[in-house]
Amino acid sequence: MLKLEPRPQPSKFWSYGSPLLALLVTVCIGVLMFWALGKDPVRGLQVFFWEPIKTPYALGELMVKATPLLLIALGLAVCFRSNVWNIGAEGQYIIGAVMAGGVALMADAGTGGWFVVPVLLAGVLGGMLWAGIVALLRDRFNANEILVSLMLVYVAAMVLSYLVFGPWKDPAGYNFPQTKQFAEATKIPRLMAGSRMNIGLILALLGVAGLWVFLFRTRAGFAQQVGGLAPAAARYAGFSSRKALWLALLTSGGAAGLAGALEVAGPIGQLTPYVPAGYGFAAIIVAYVGRLHPVGMVFSAVLMSMLYIGGELAQSRLGLPKSITGVFQGLLLFTLLASDTLIAYKLRWVGAVRTPAAVEGAK
Numbered sequence: 001m002l003k004l005e006p007r008p009q010p011s012k013f014w015s016y017g018s019p020l021l022a023l024l025v026t027v028c029i030g031v032l033m034f035w036a037l038g039k040d041p042v043r044g045l046q047v048f049f050w051e052p053i054k055t056p057y058a059l060g061e062l063m064v065k066a067t068p069l070l071l072i073a074l075g076l077a078v079c080f081r082s083n084v085w086n087i088g089a090e091g092q093y094i095i096g097a098v099m100a101g102g103v104a105l106m107a108d109a110g111t112g113g114w115f116v117v118p119v120l121l122a123g124v125l126g127g128m129l130w131a132g133i134v135a136l137l138r139d140r141f142n143a144n145e146i147l148v149s150l151m152l153v154y155v156a157a158m159v160l161s162y163l164v165f166g167p168w169k170d171p172a173g174y175n176f177p178q179t180k181q182f183a184e185a186t187k188i189p190r191l192m193a194g195s196r197m198n199i200g201l202i203l204a205l206l207g208v209a210g211l212w213v214f215l216f217r218t219r220a221g222f223a224q225q226v227g228g229l230a231p232a233a234a235r236y237a238g239f240s241s242r243k244a245l246w247l248a249l250l251t252s253g254g255a256a257g258l259a260g261a262l263e264v265a266g267p268i269g270q271l272t273p274y275v276p277a278g279y280g281f282a283a284i285i286v287a288y289v290g291r292l293h294p295v296g297m298v299f300s301a302v303l304m305s306m307l308y309i310g311g312e313l314a315q316s317r318l319g320l321p322k323s324i325t326g327v328f329q330g331l332l333l334f335t336l337l338a339s340d341t342l343i344a345y346k347l348r349w350v351g352a353v354r355t356p357a358a359v360e361g362a363k
Contacts, residue, residue, distance in 0.1 A: 090280025096257025127257020
């Protein structure tokens, strides 16, 4: 039989190989799931892993999905490395979208293209404000940031619903719960004609470079990581835990708010009740599949966006339910958690142990 044995030290190989194993196991389970549902497994895998990359337009859509996932994951990586558990990035994403949308609604036909900048800044400030509530309650009252940040997601969704069903509702929108379309000056510039890919991708990649420098080349980044790994050592070294808490949450909130602003001022172009797309929760998986490393999260964000697009295509082309996307995301997360066992433990084949009674019986 197989037995788990503790390793003398964590395996560096499985630290990087675990996400690949998790992906492989997820694909295998997906094949069995397609077969059980009466669908062609090869066609199912093609929809999820080939259709999103087979044309330049499809690649552009892949980047549109990957951009908010990557931005939010970068902010969450700062939190998680600091041992601050921000689970409510979805709420910060929503409030960032709301704040950006409120500024965008101030523009008119005569507004210049410079107005994009305050729209994006409003999104960043909105996300920071929502994350700041979590930081304040944790700092002053020692409230659990997991519960607070998660509950604020639902408050943020209610704020958005109130606005689009109420004061910001488009009077010429045939009673649909949505704002009017934003002015052209507030739209995020696109990178190429015929594609919805916009400058948000460039901002996300700049965020990757910035986070790498911050984490691995600055004293502040070192302090954040020490505080997460060894709080006692951080206090002994004179690193402020309060400063680390506020920096982690405000950075994470700002990144999520920027993602929300890019989404409503880019592909969506208005505020609707459907702005919450689950990116804030999916980005948690992106962060951990990417091993909380800026470069690793680029690849995991692309993978997660493939699951999003593949899930949408599976609905229209294979007749599968909308929940198929969440199923694949959940499979990836749980197989990753299982595969991570190999980092600290190794599998060893142990032969059957024959007791004296069994030996005597065999005679």
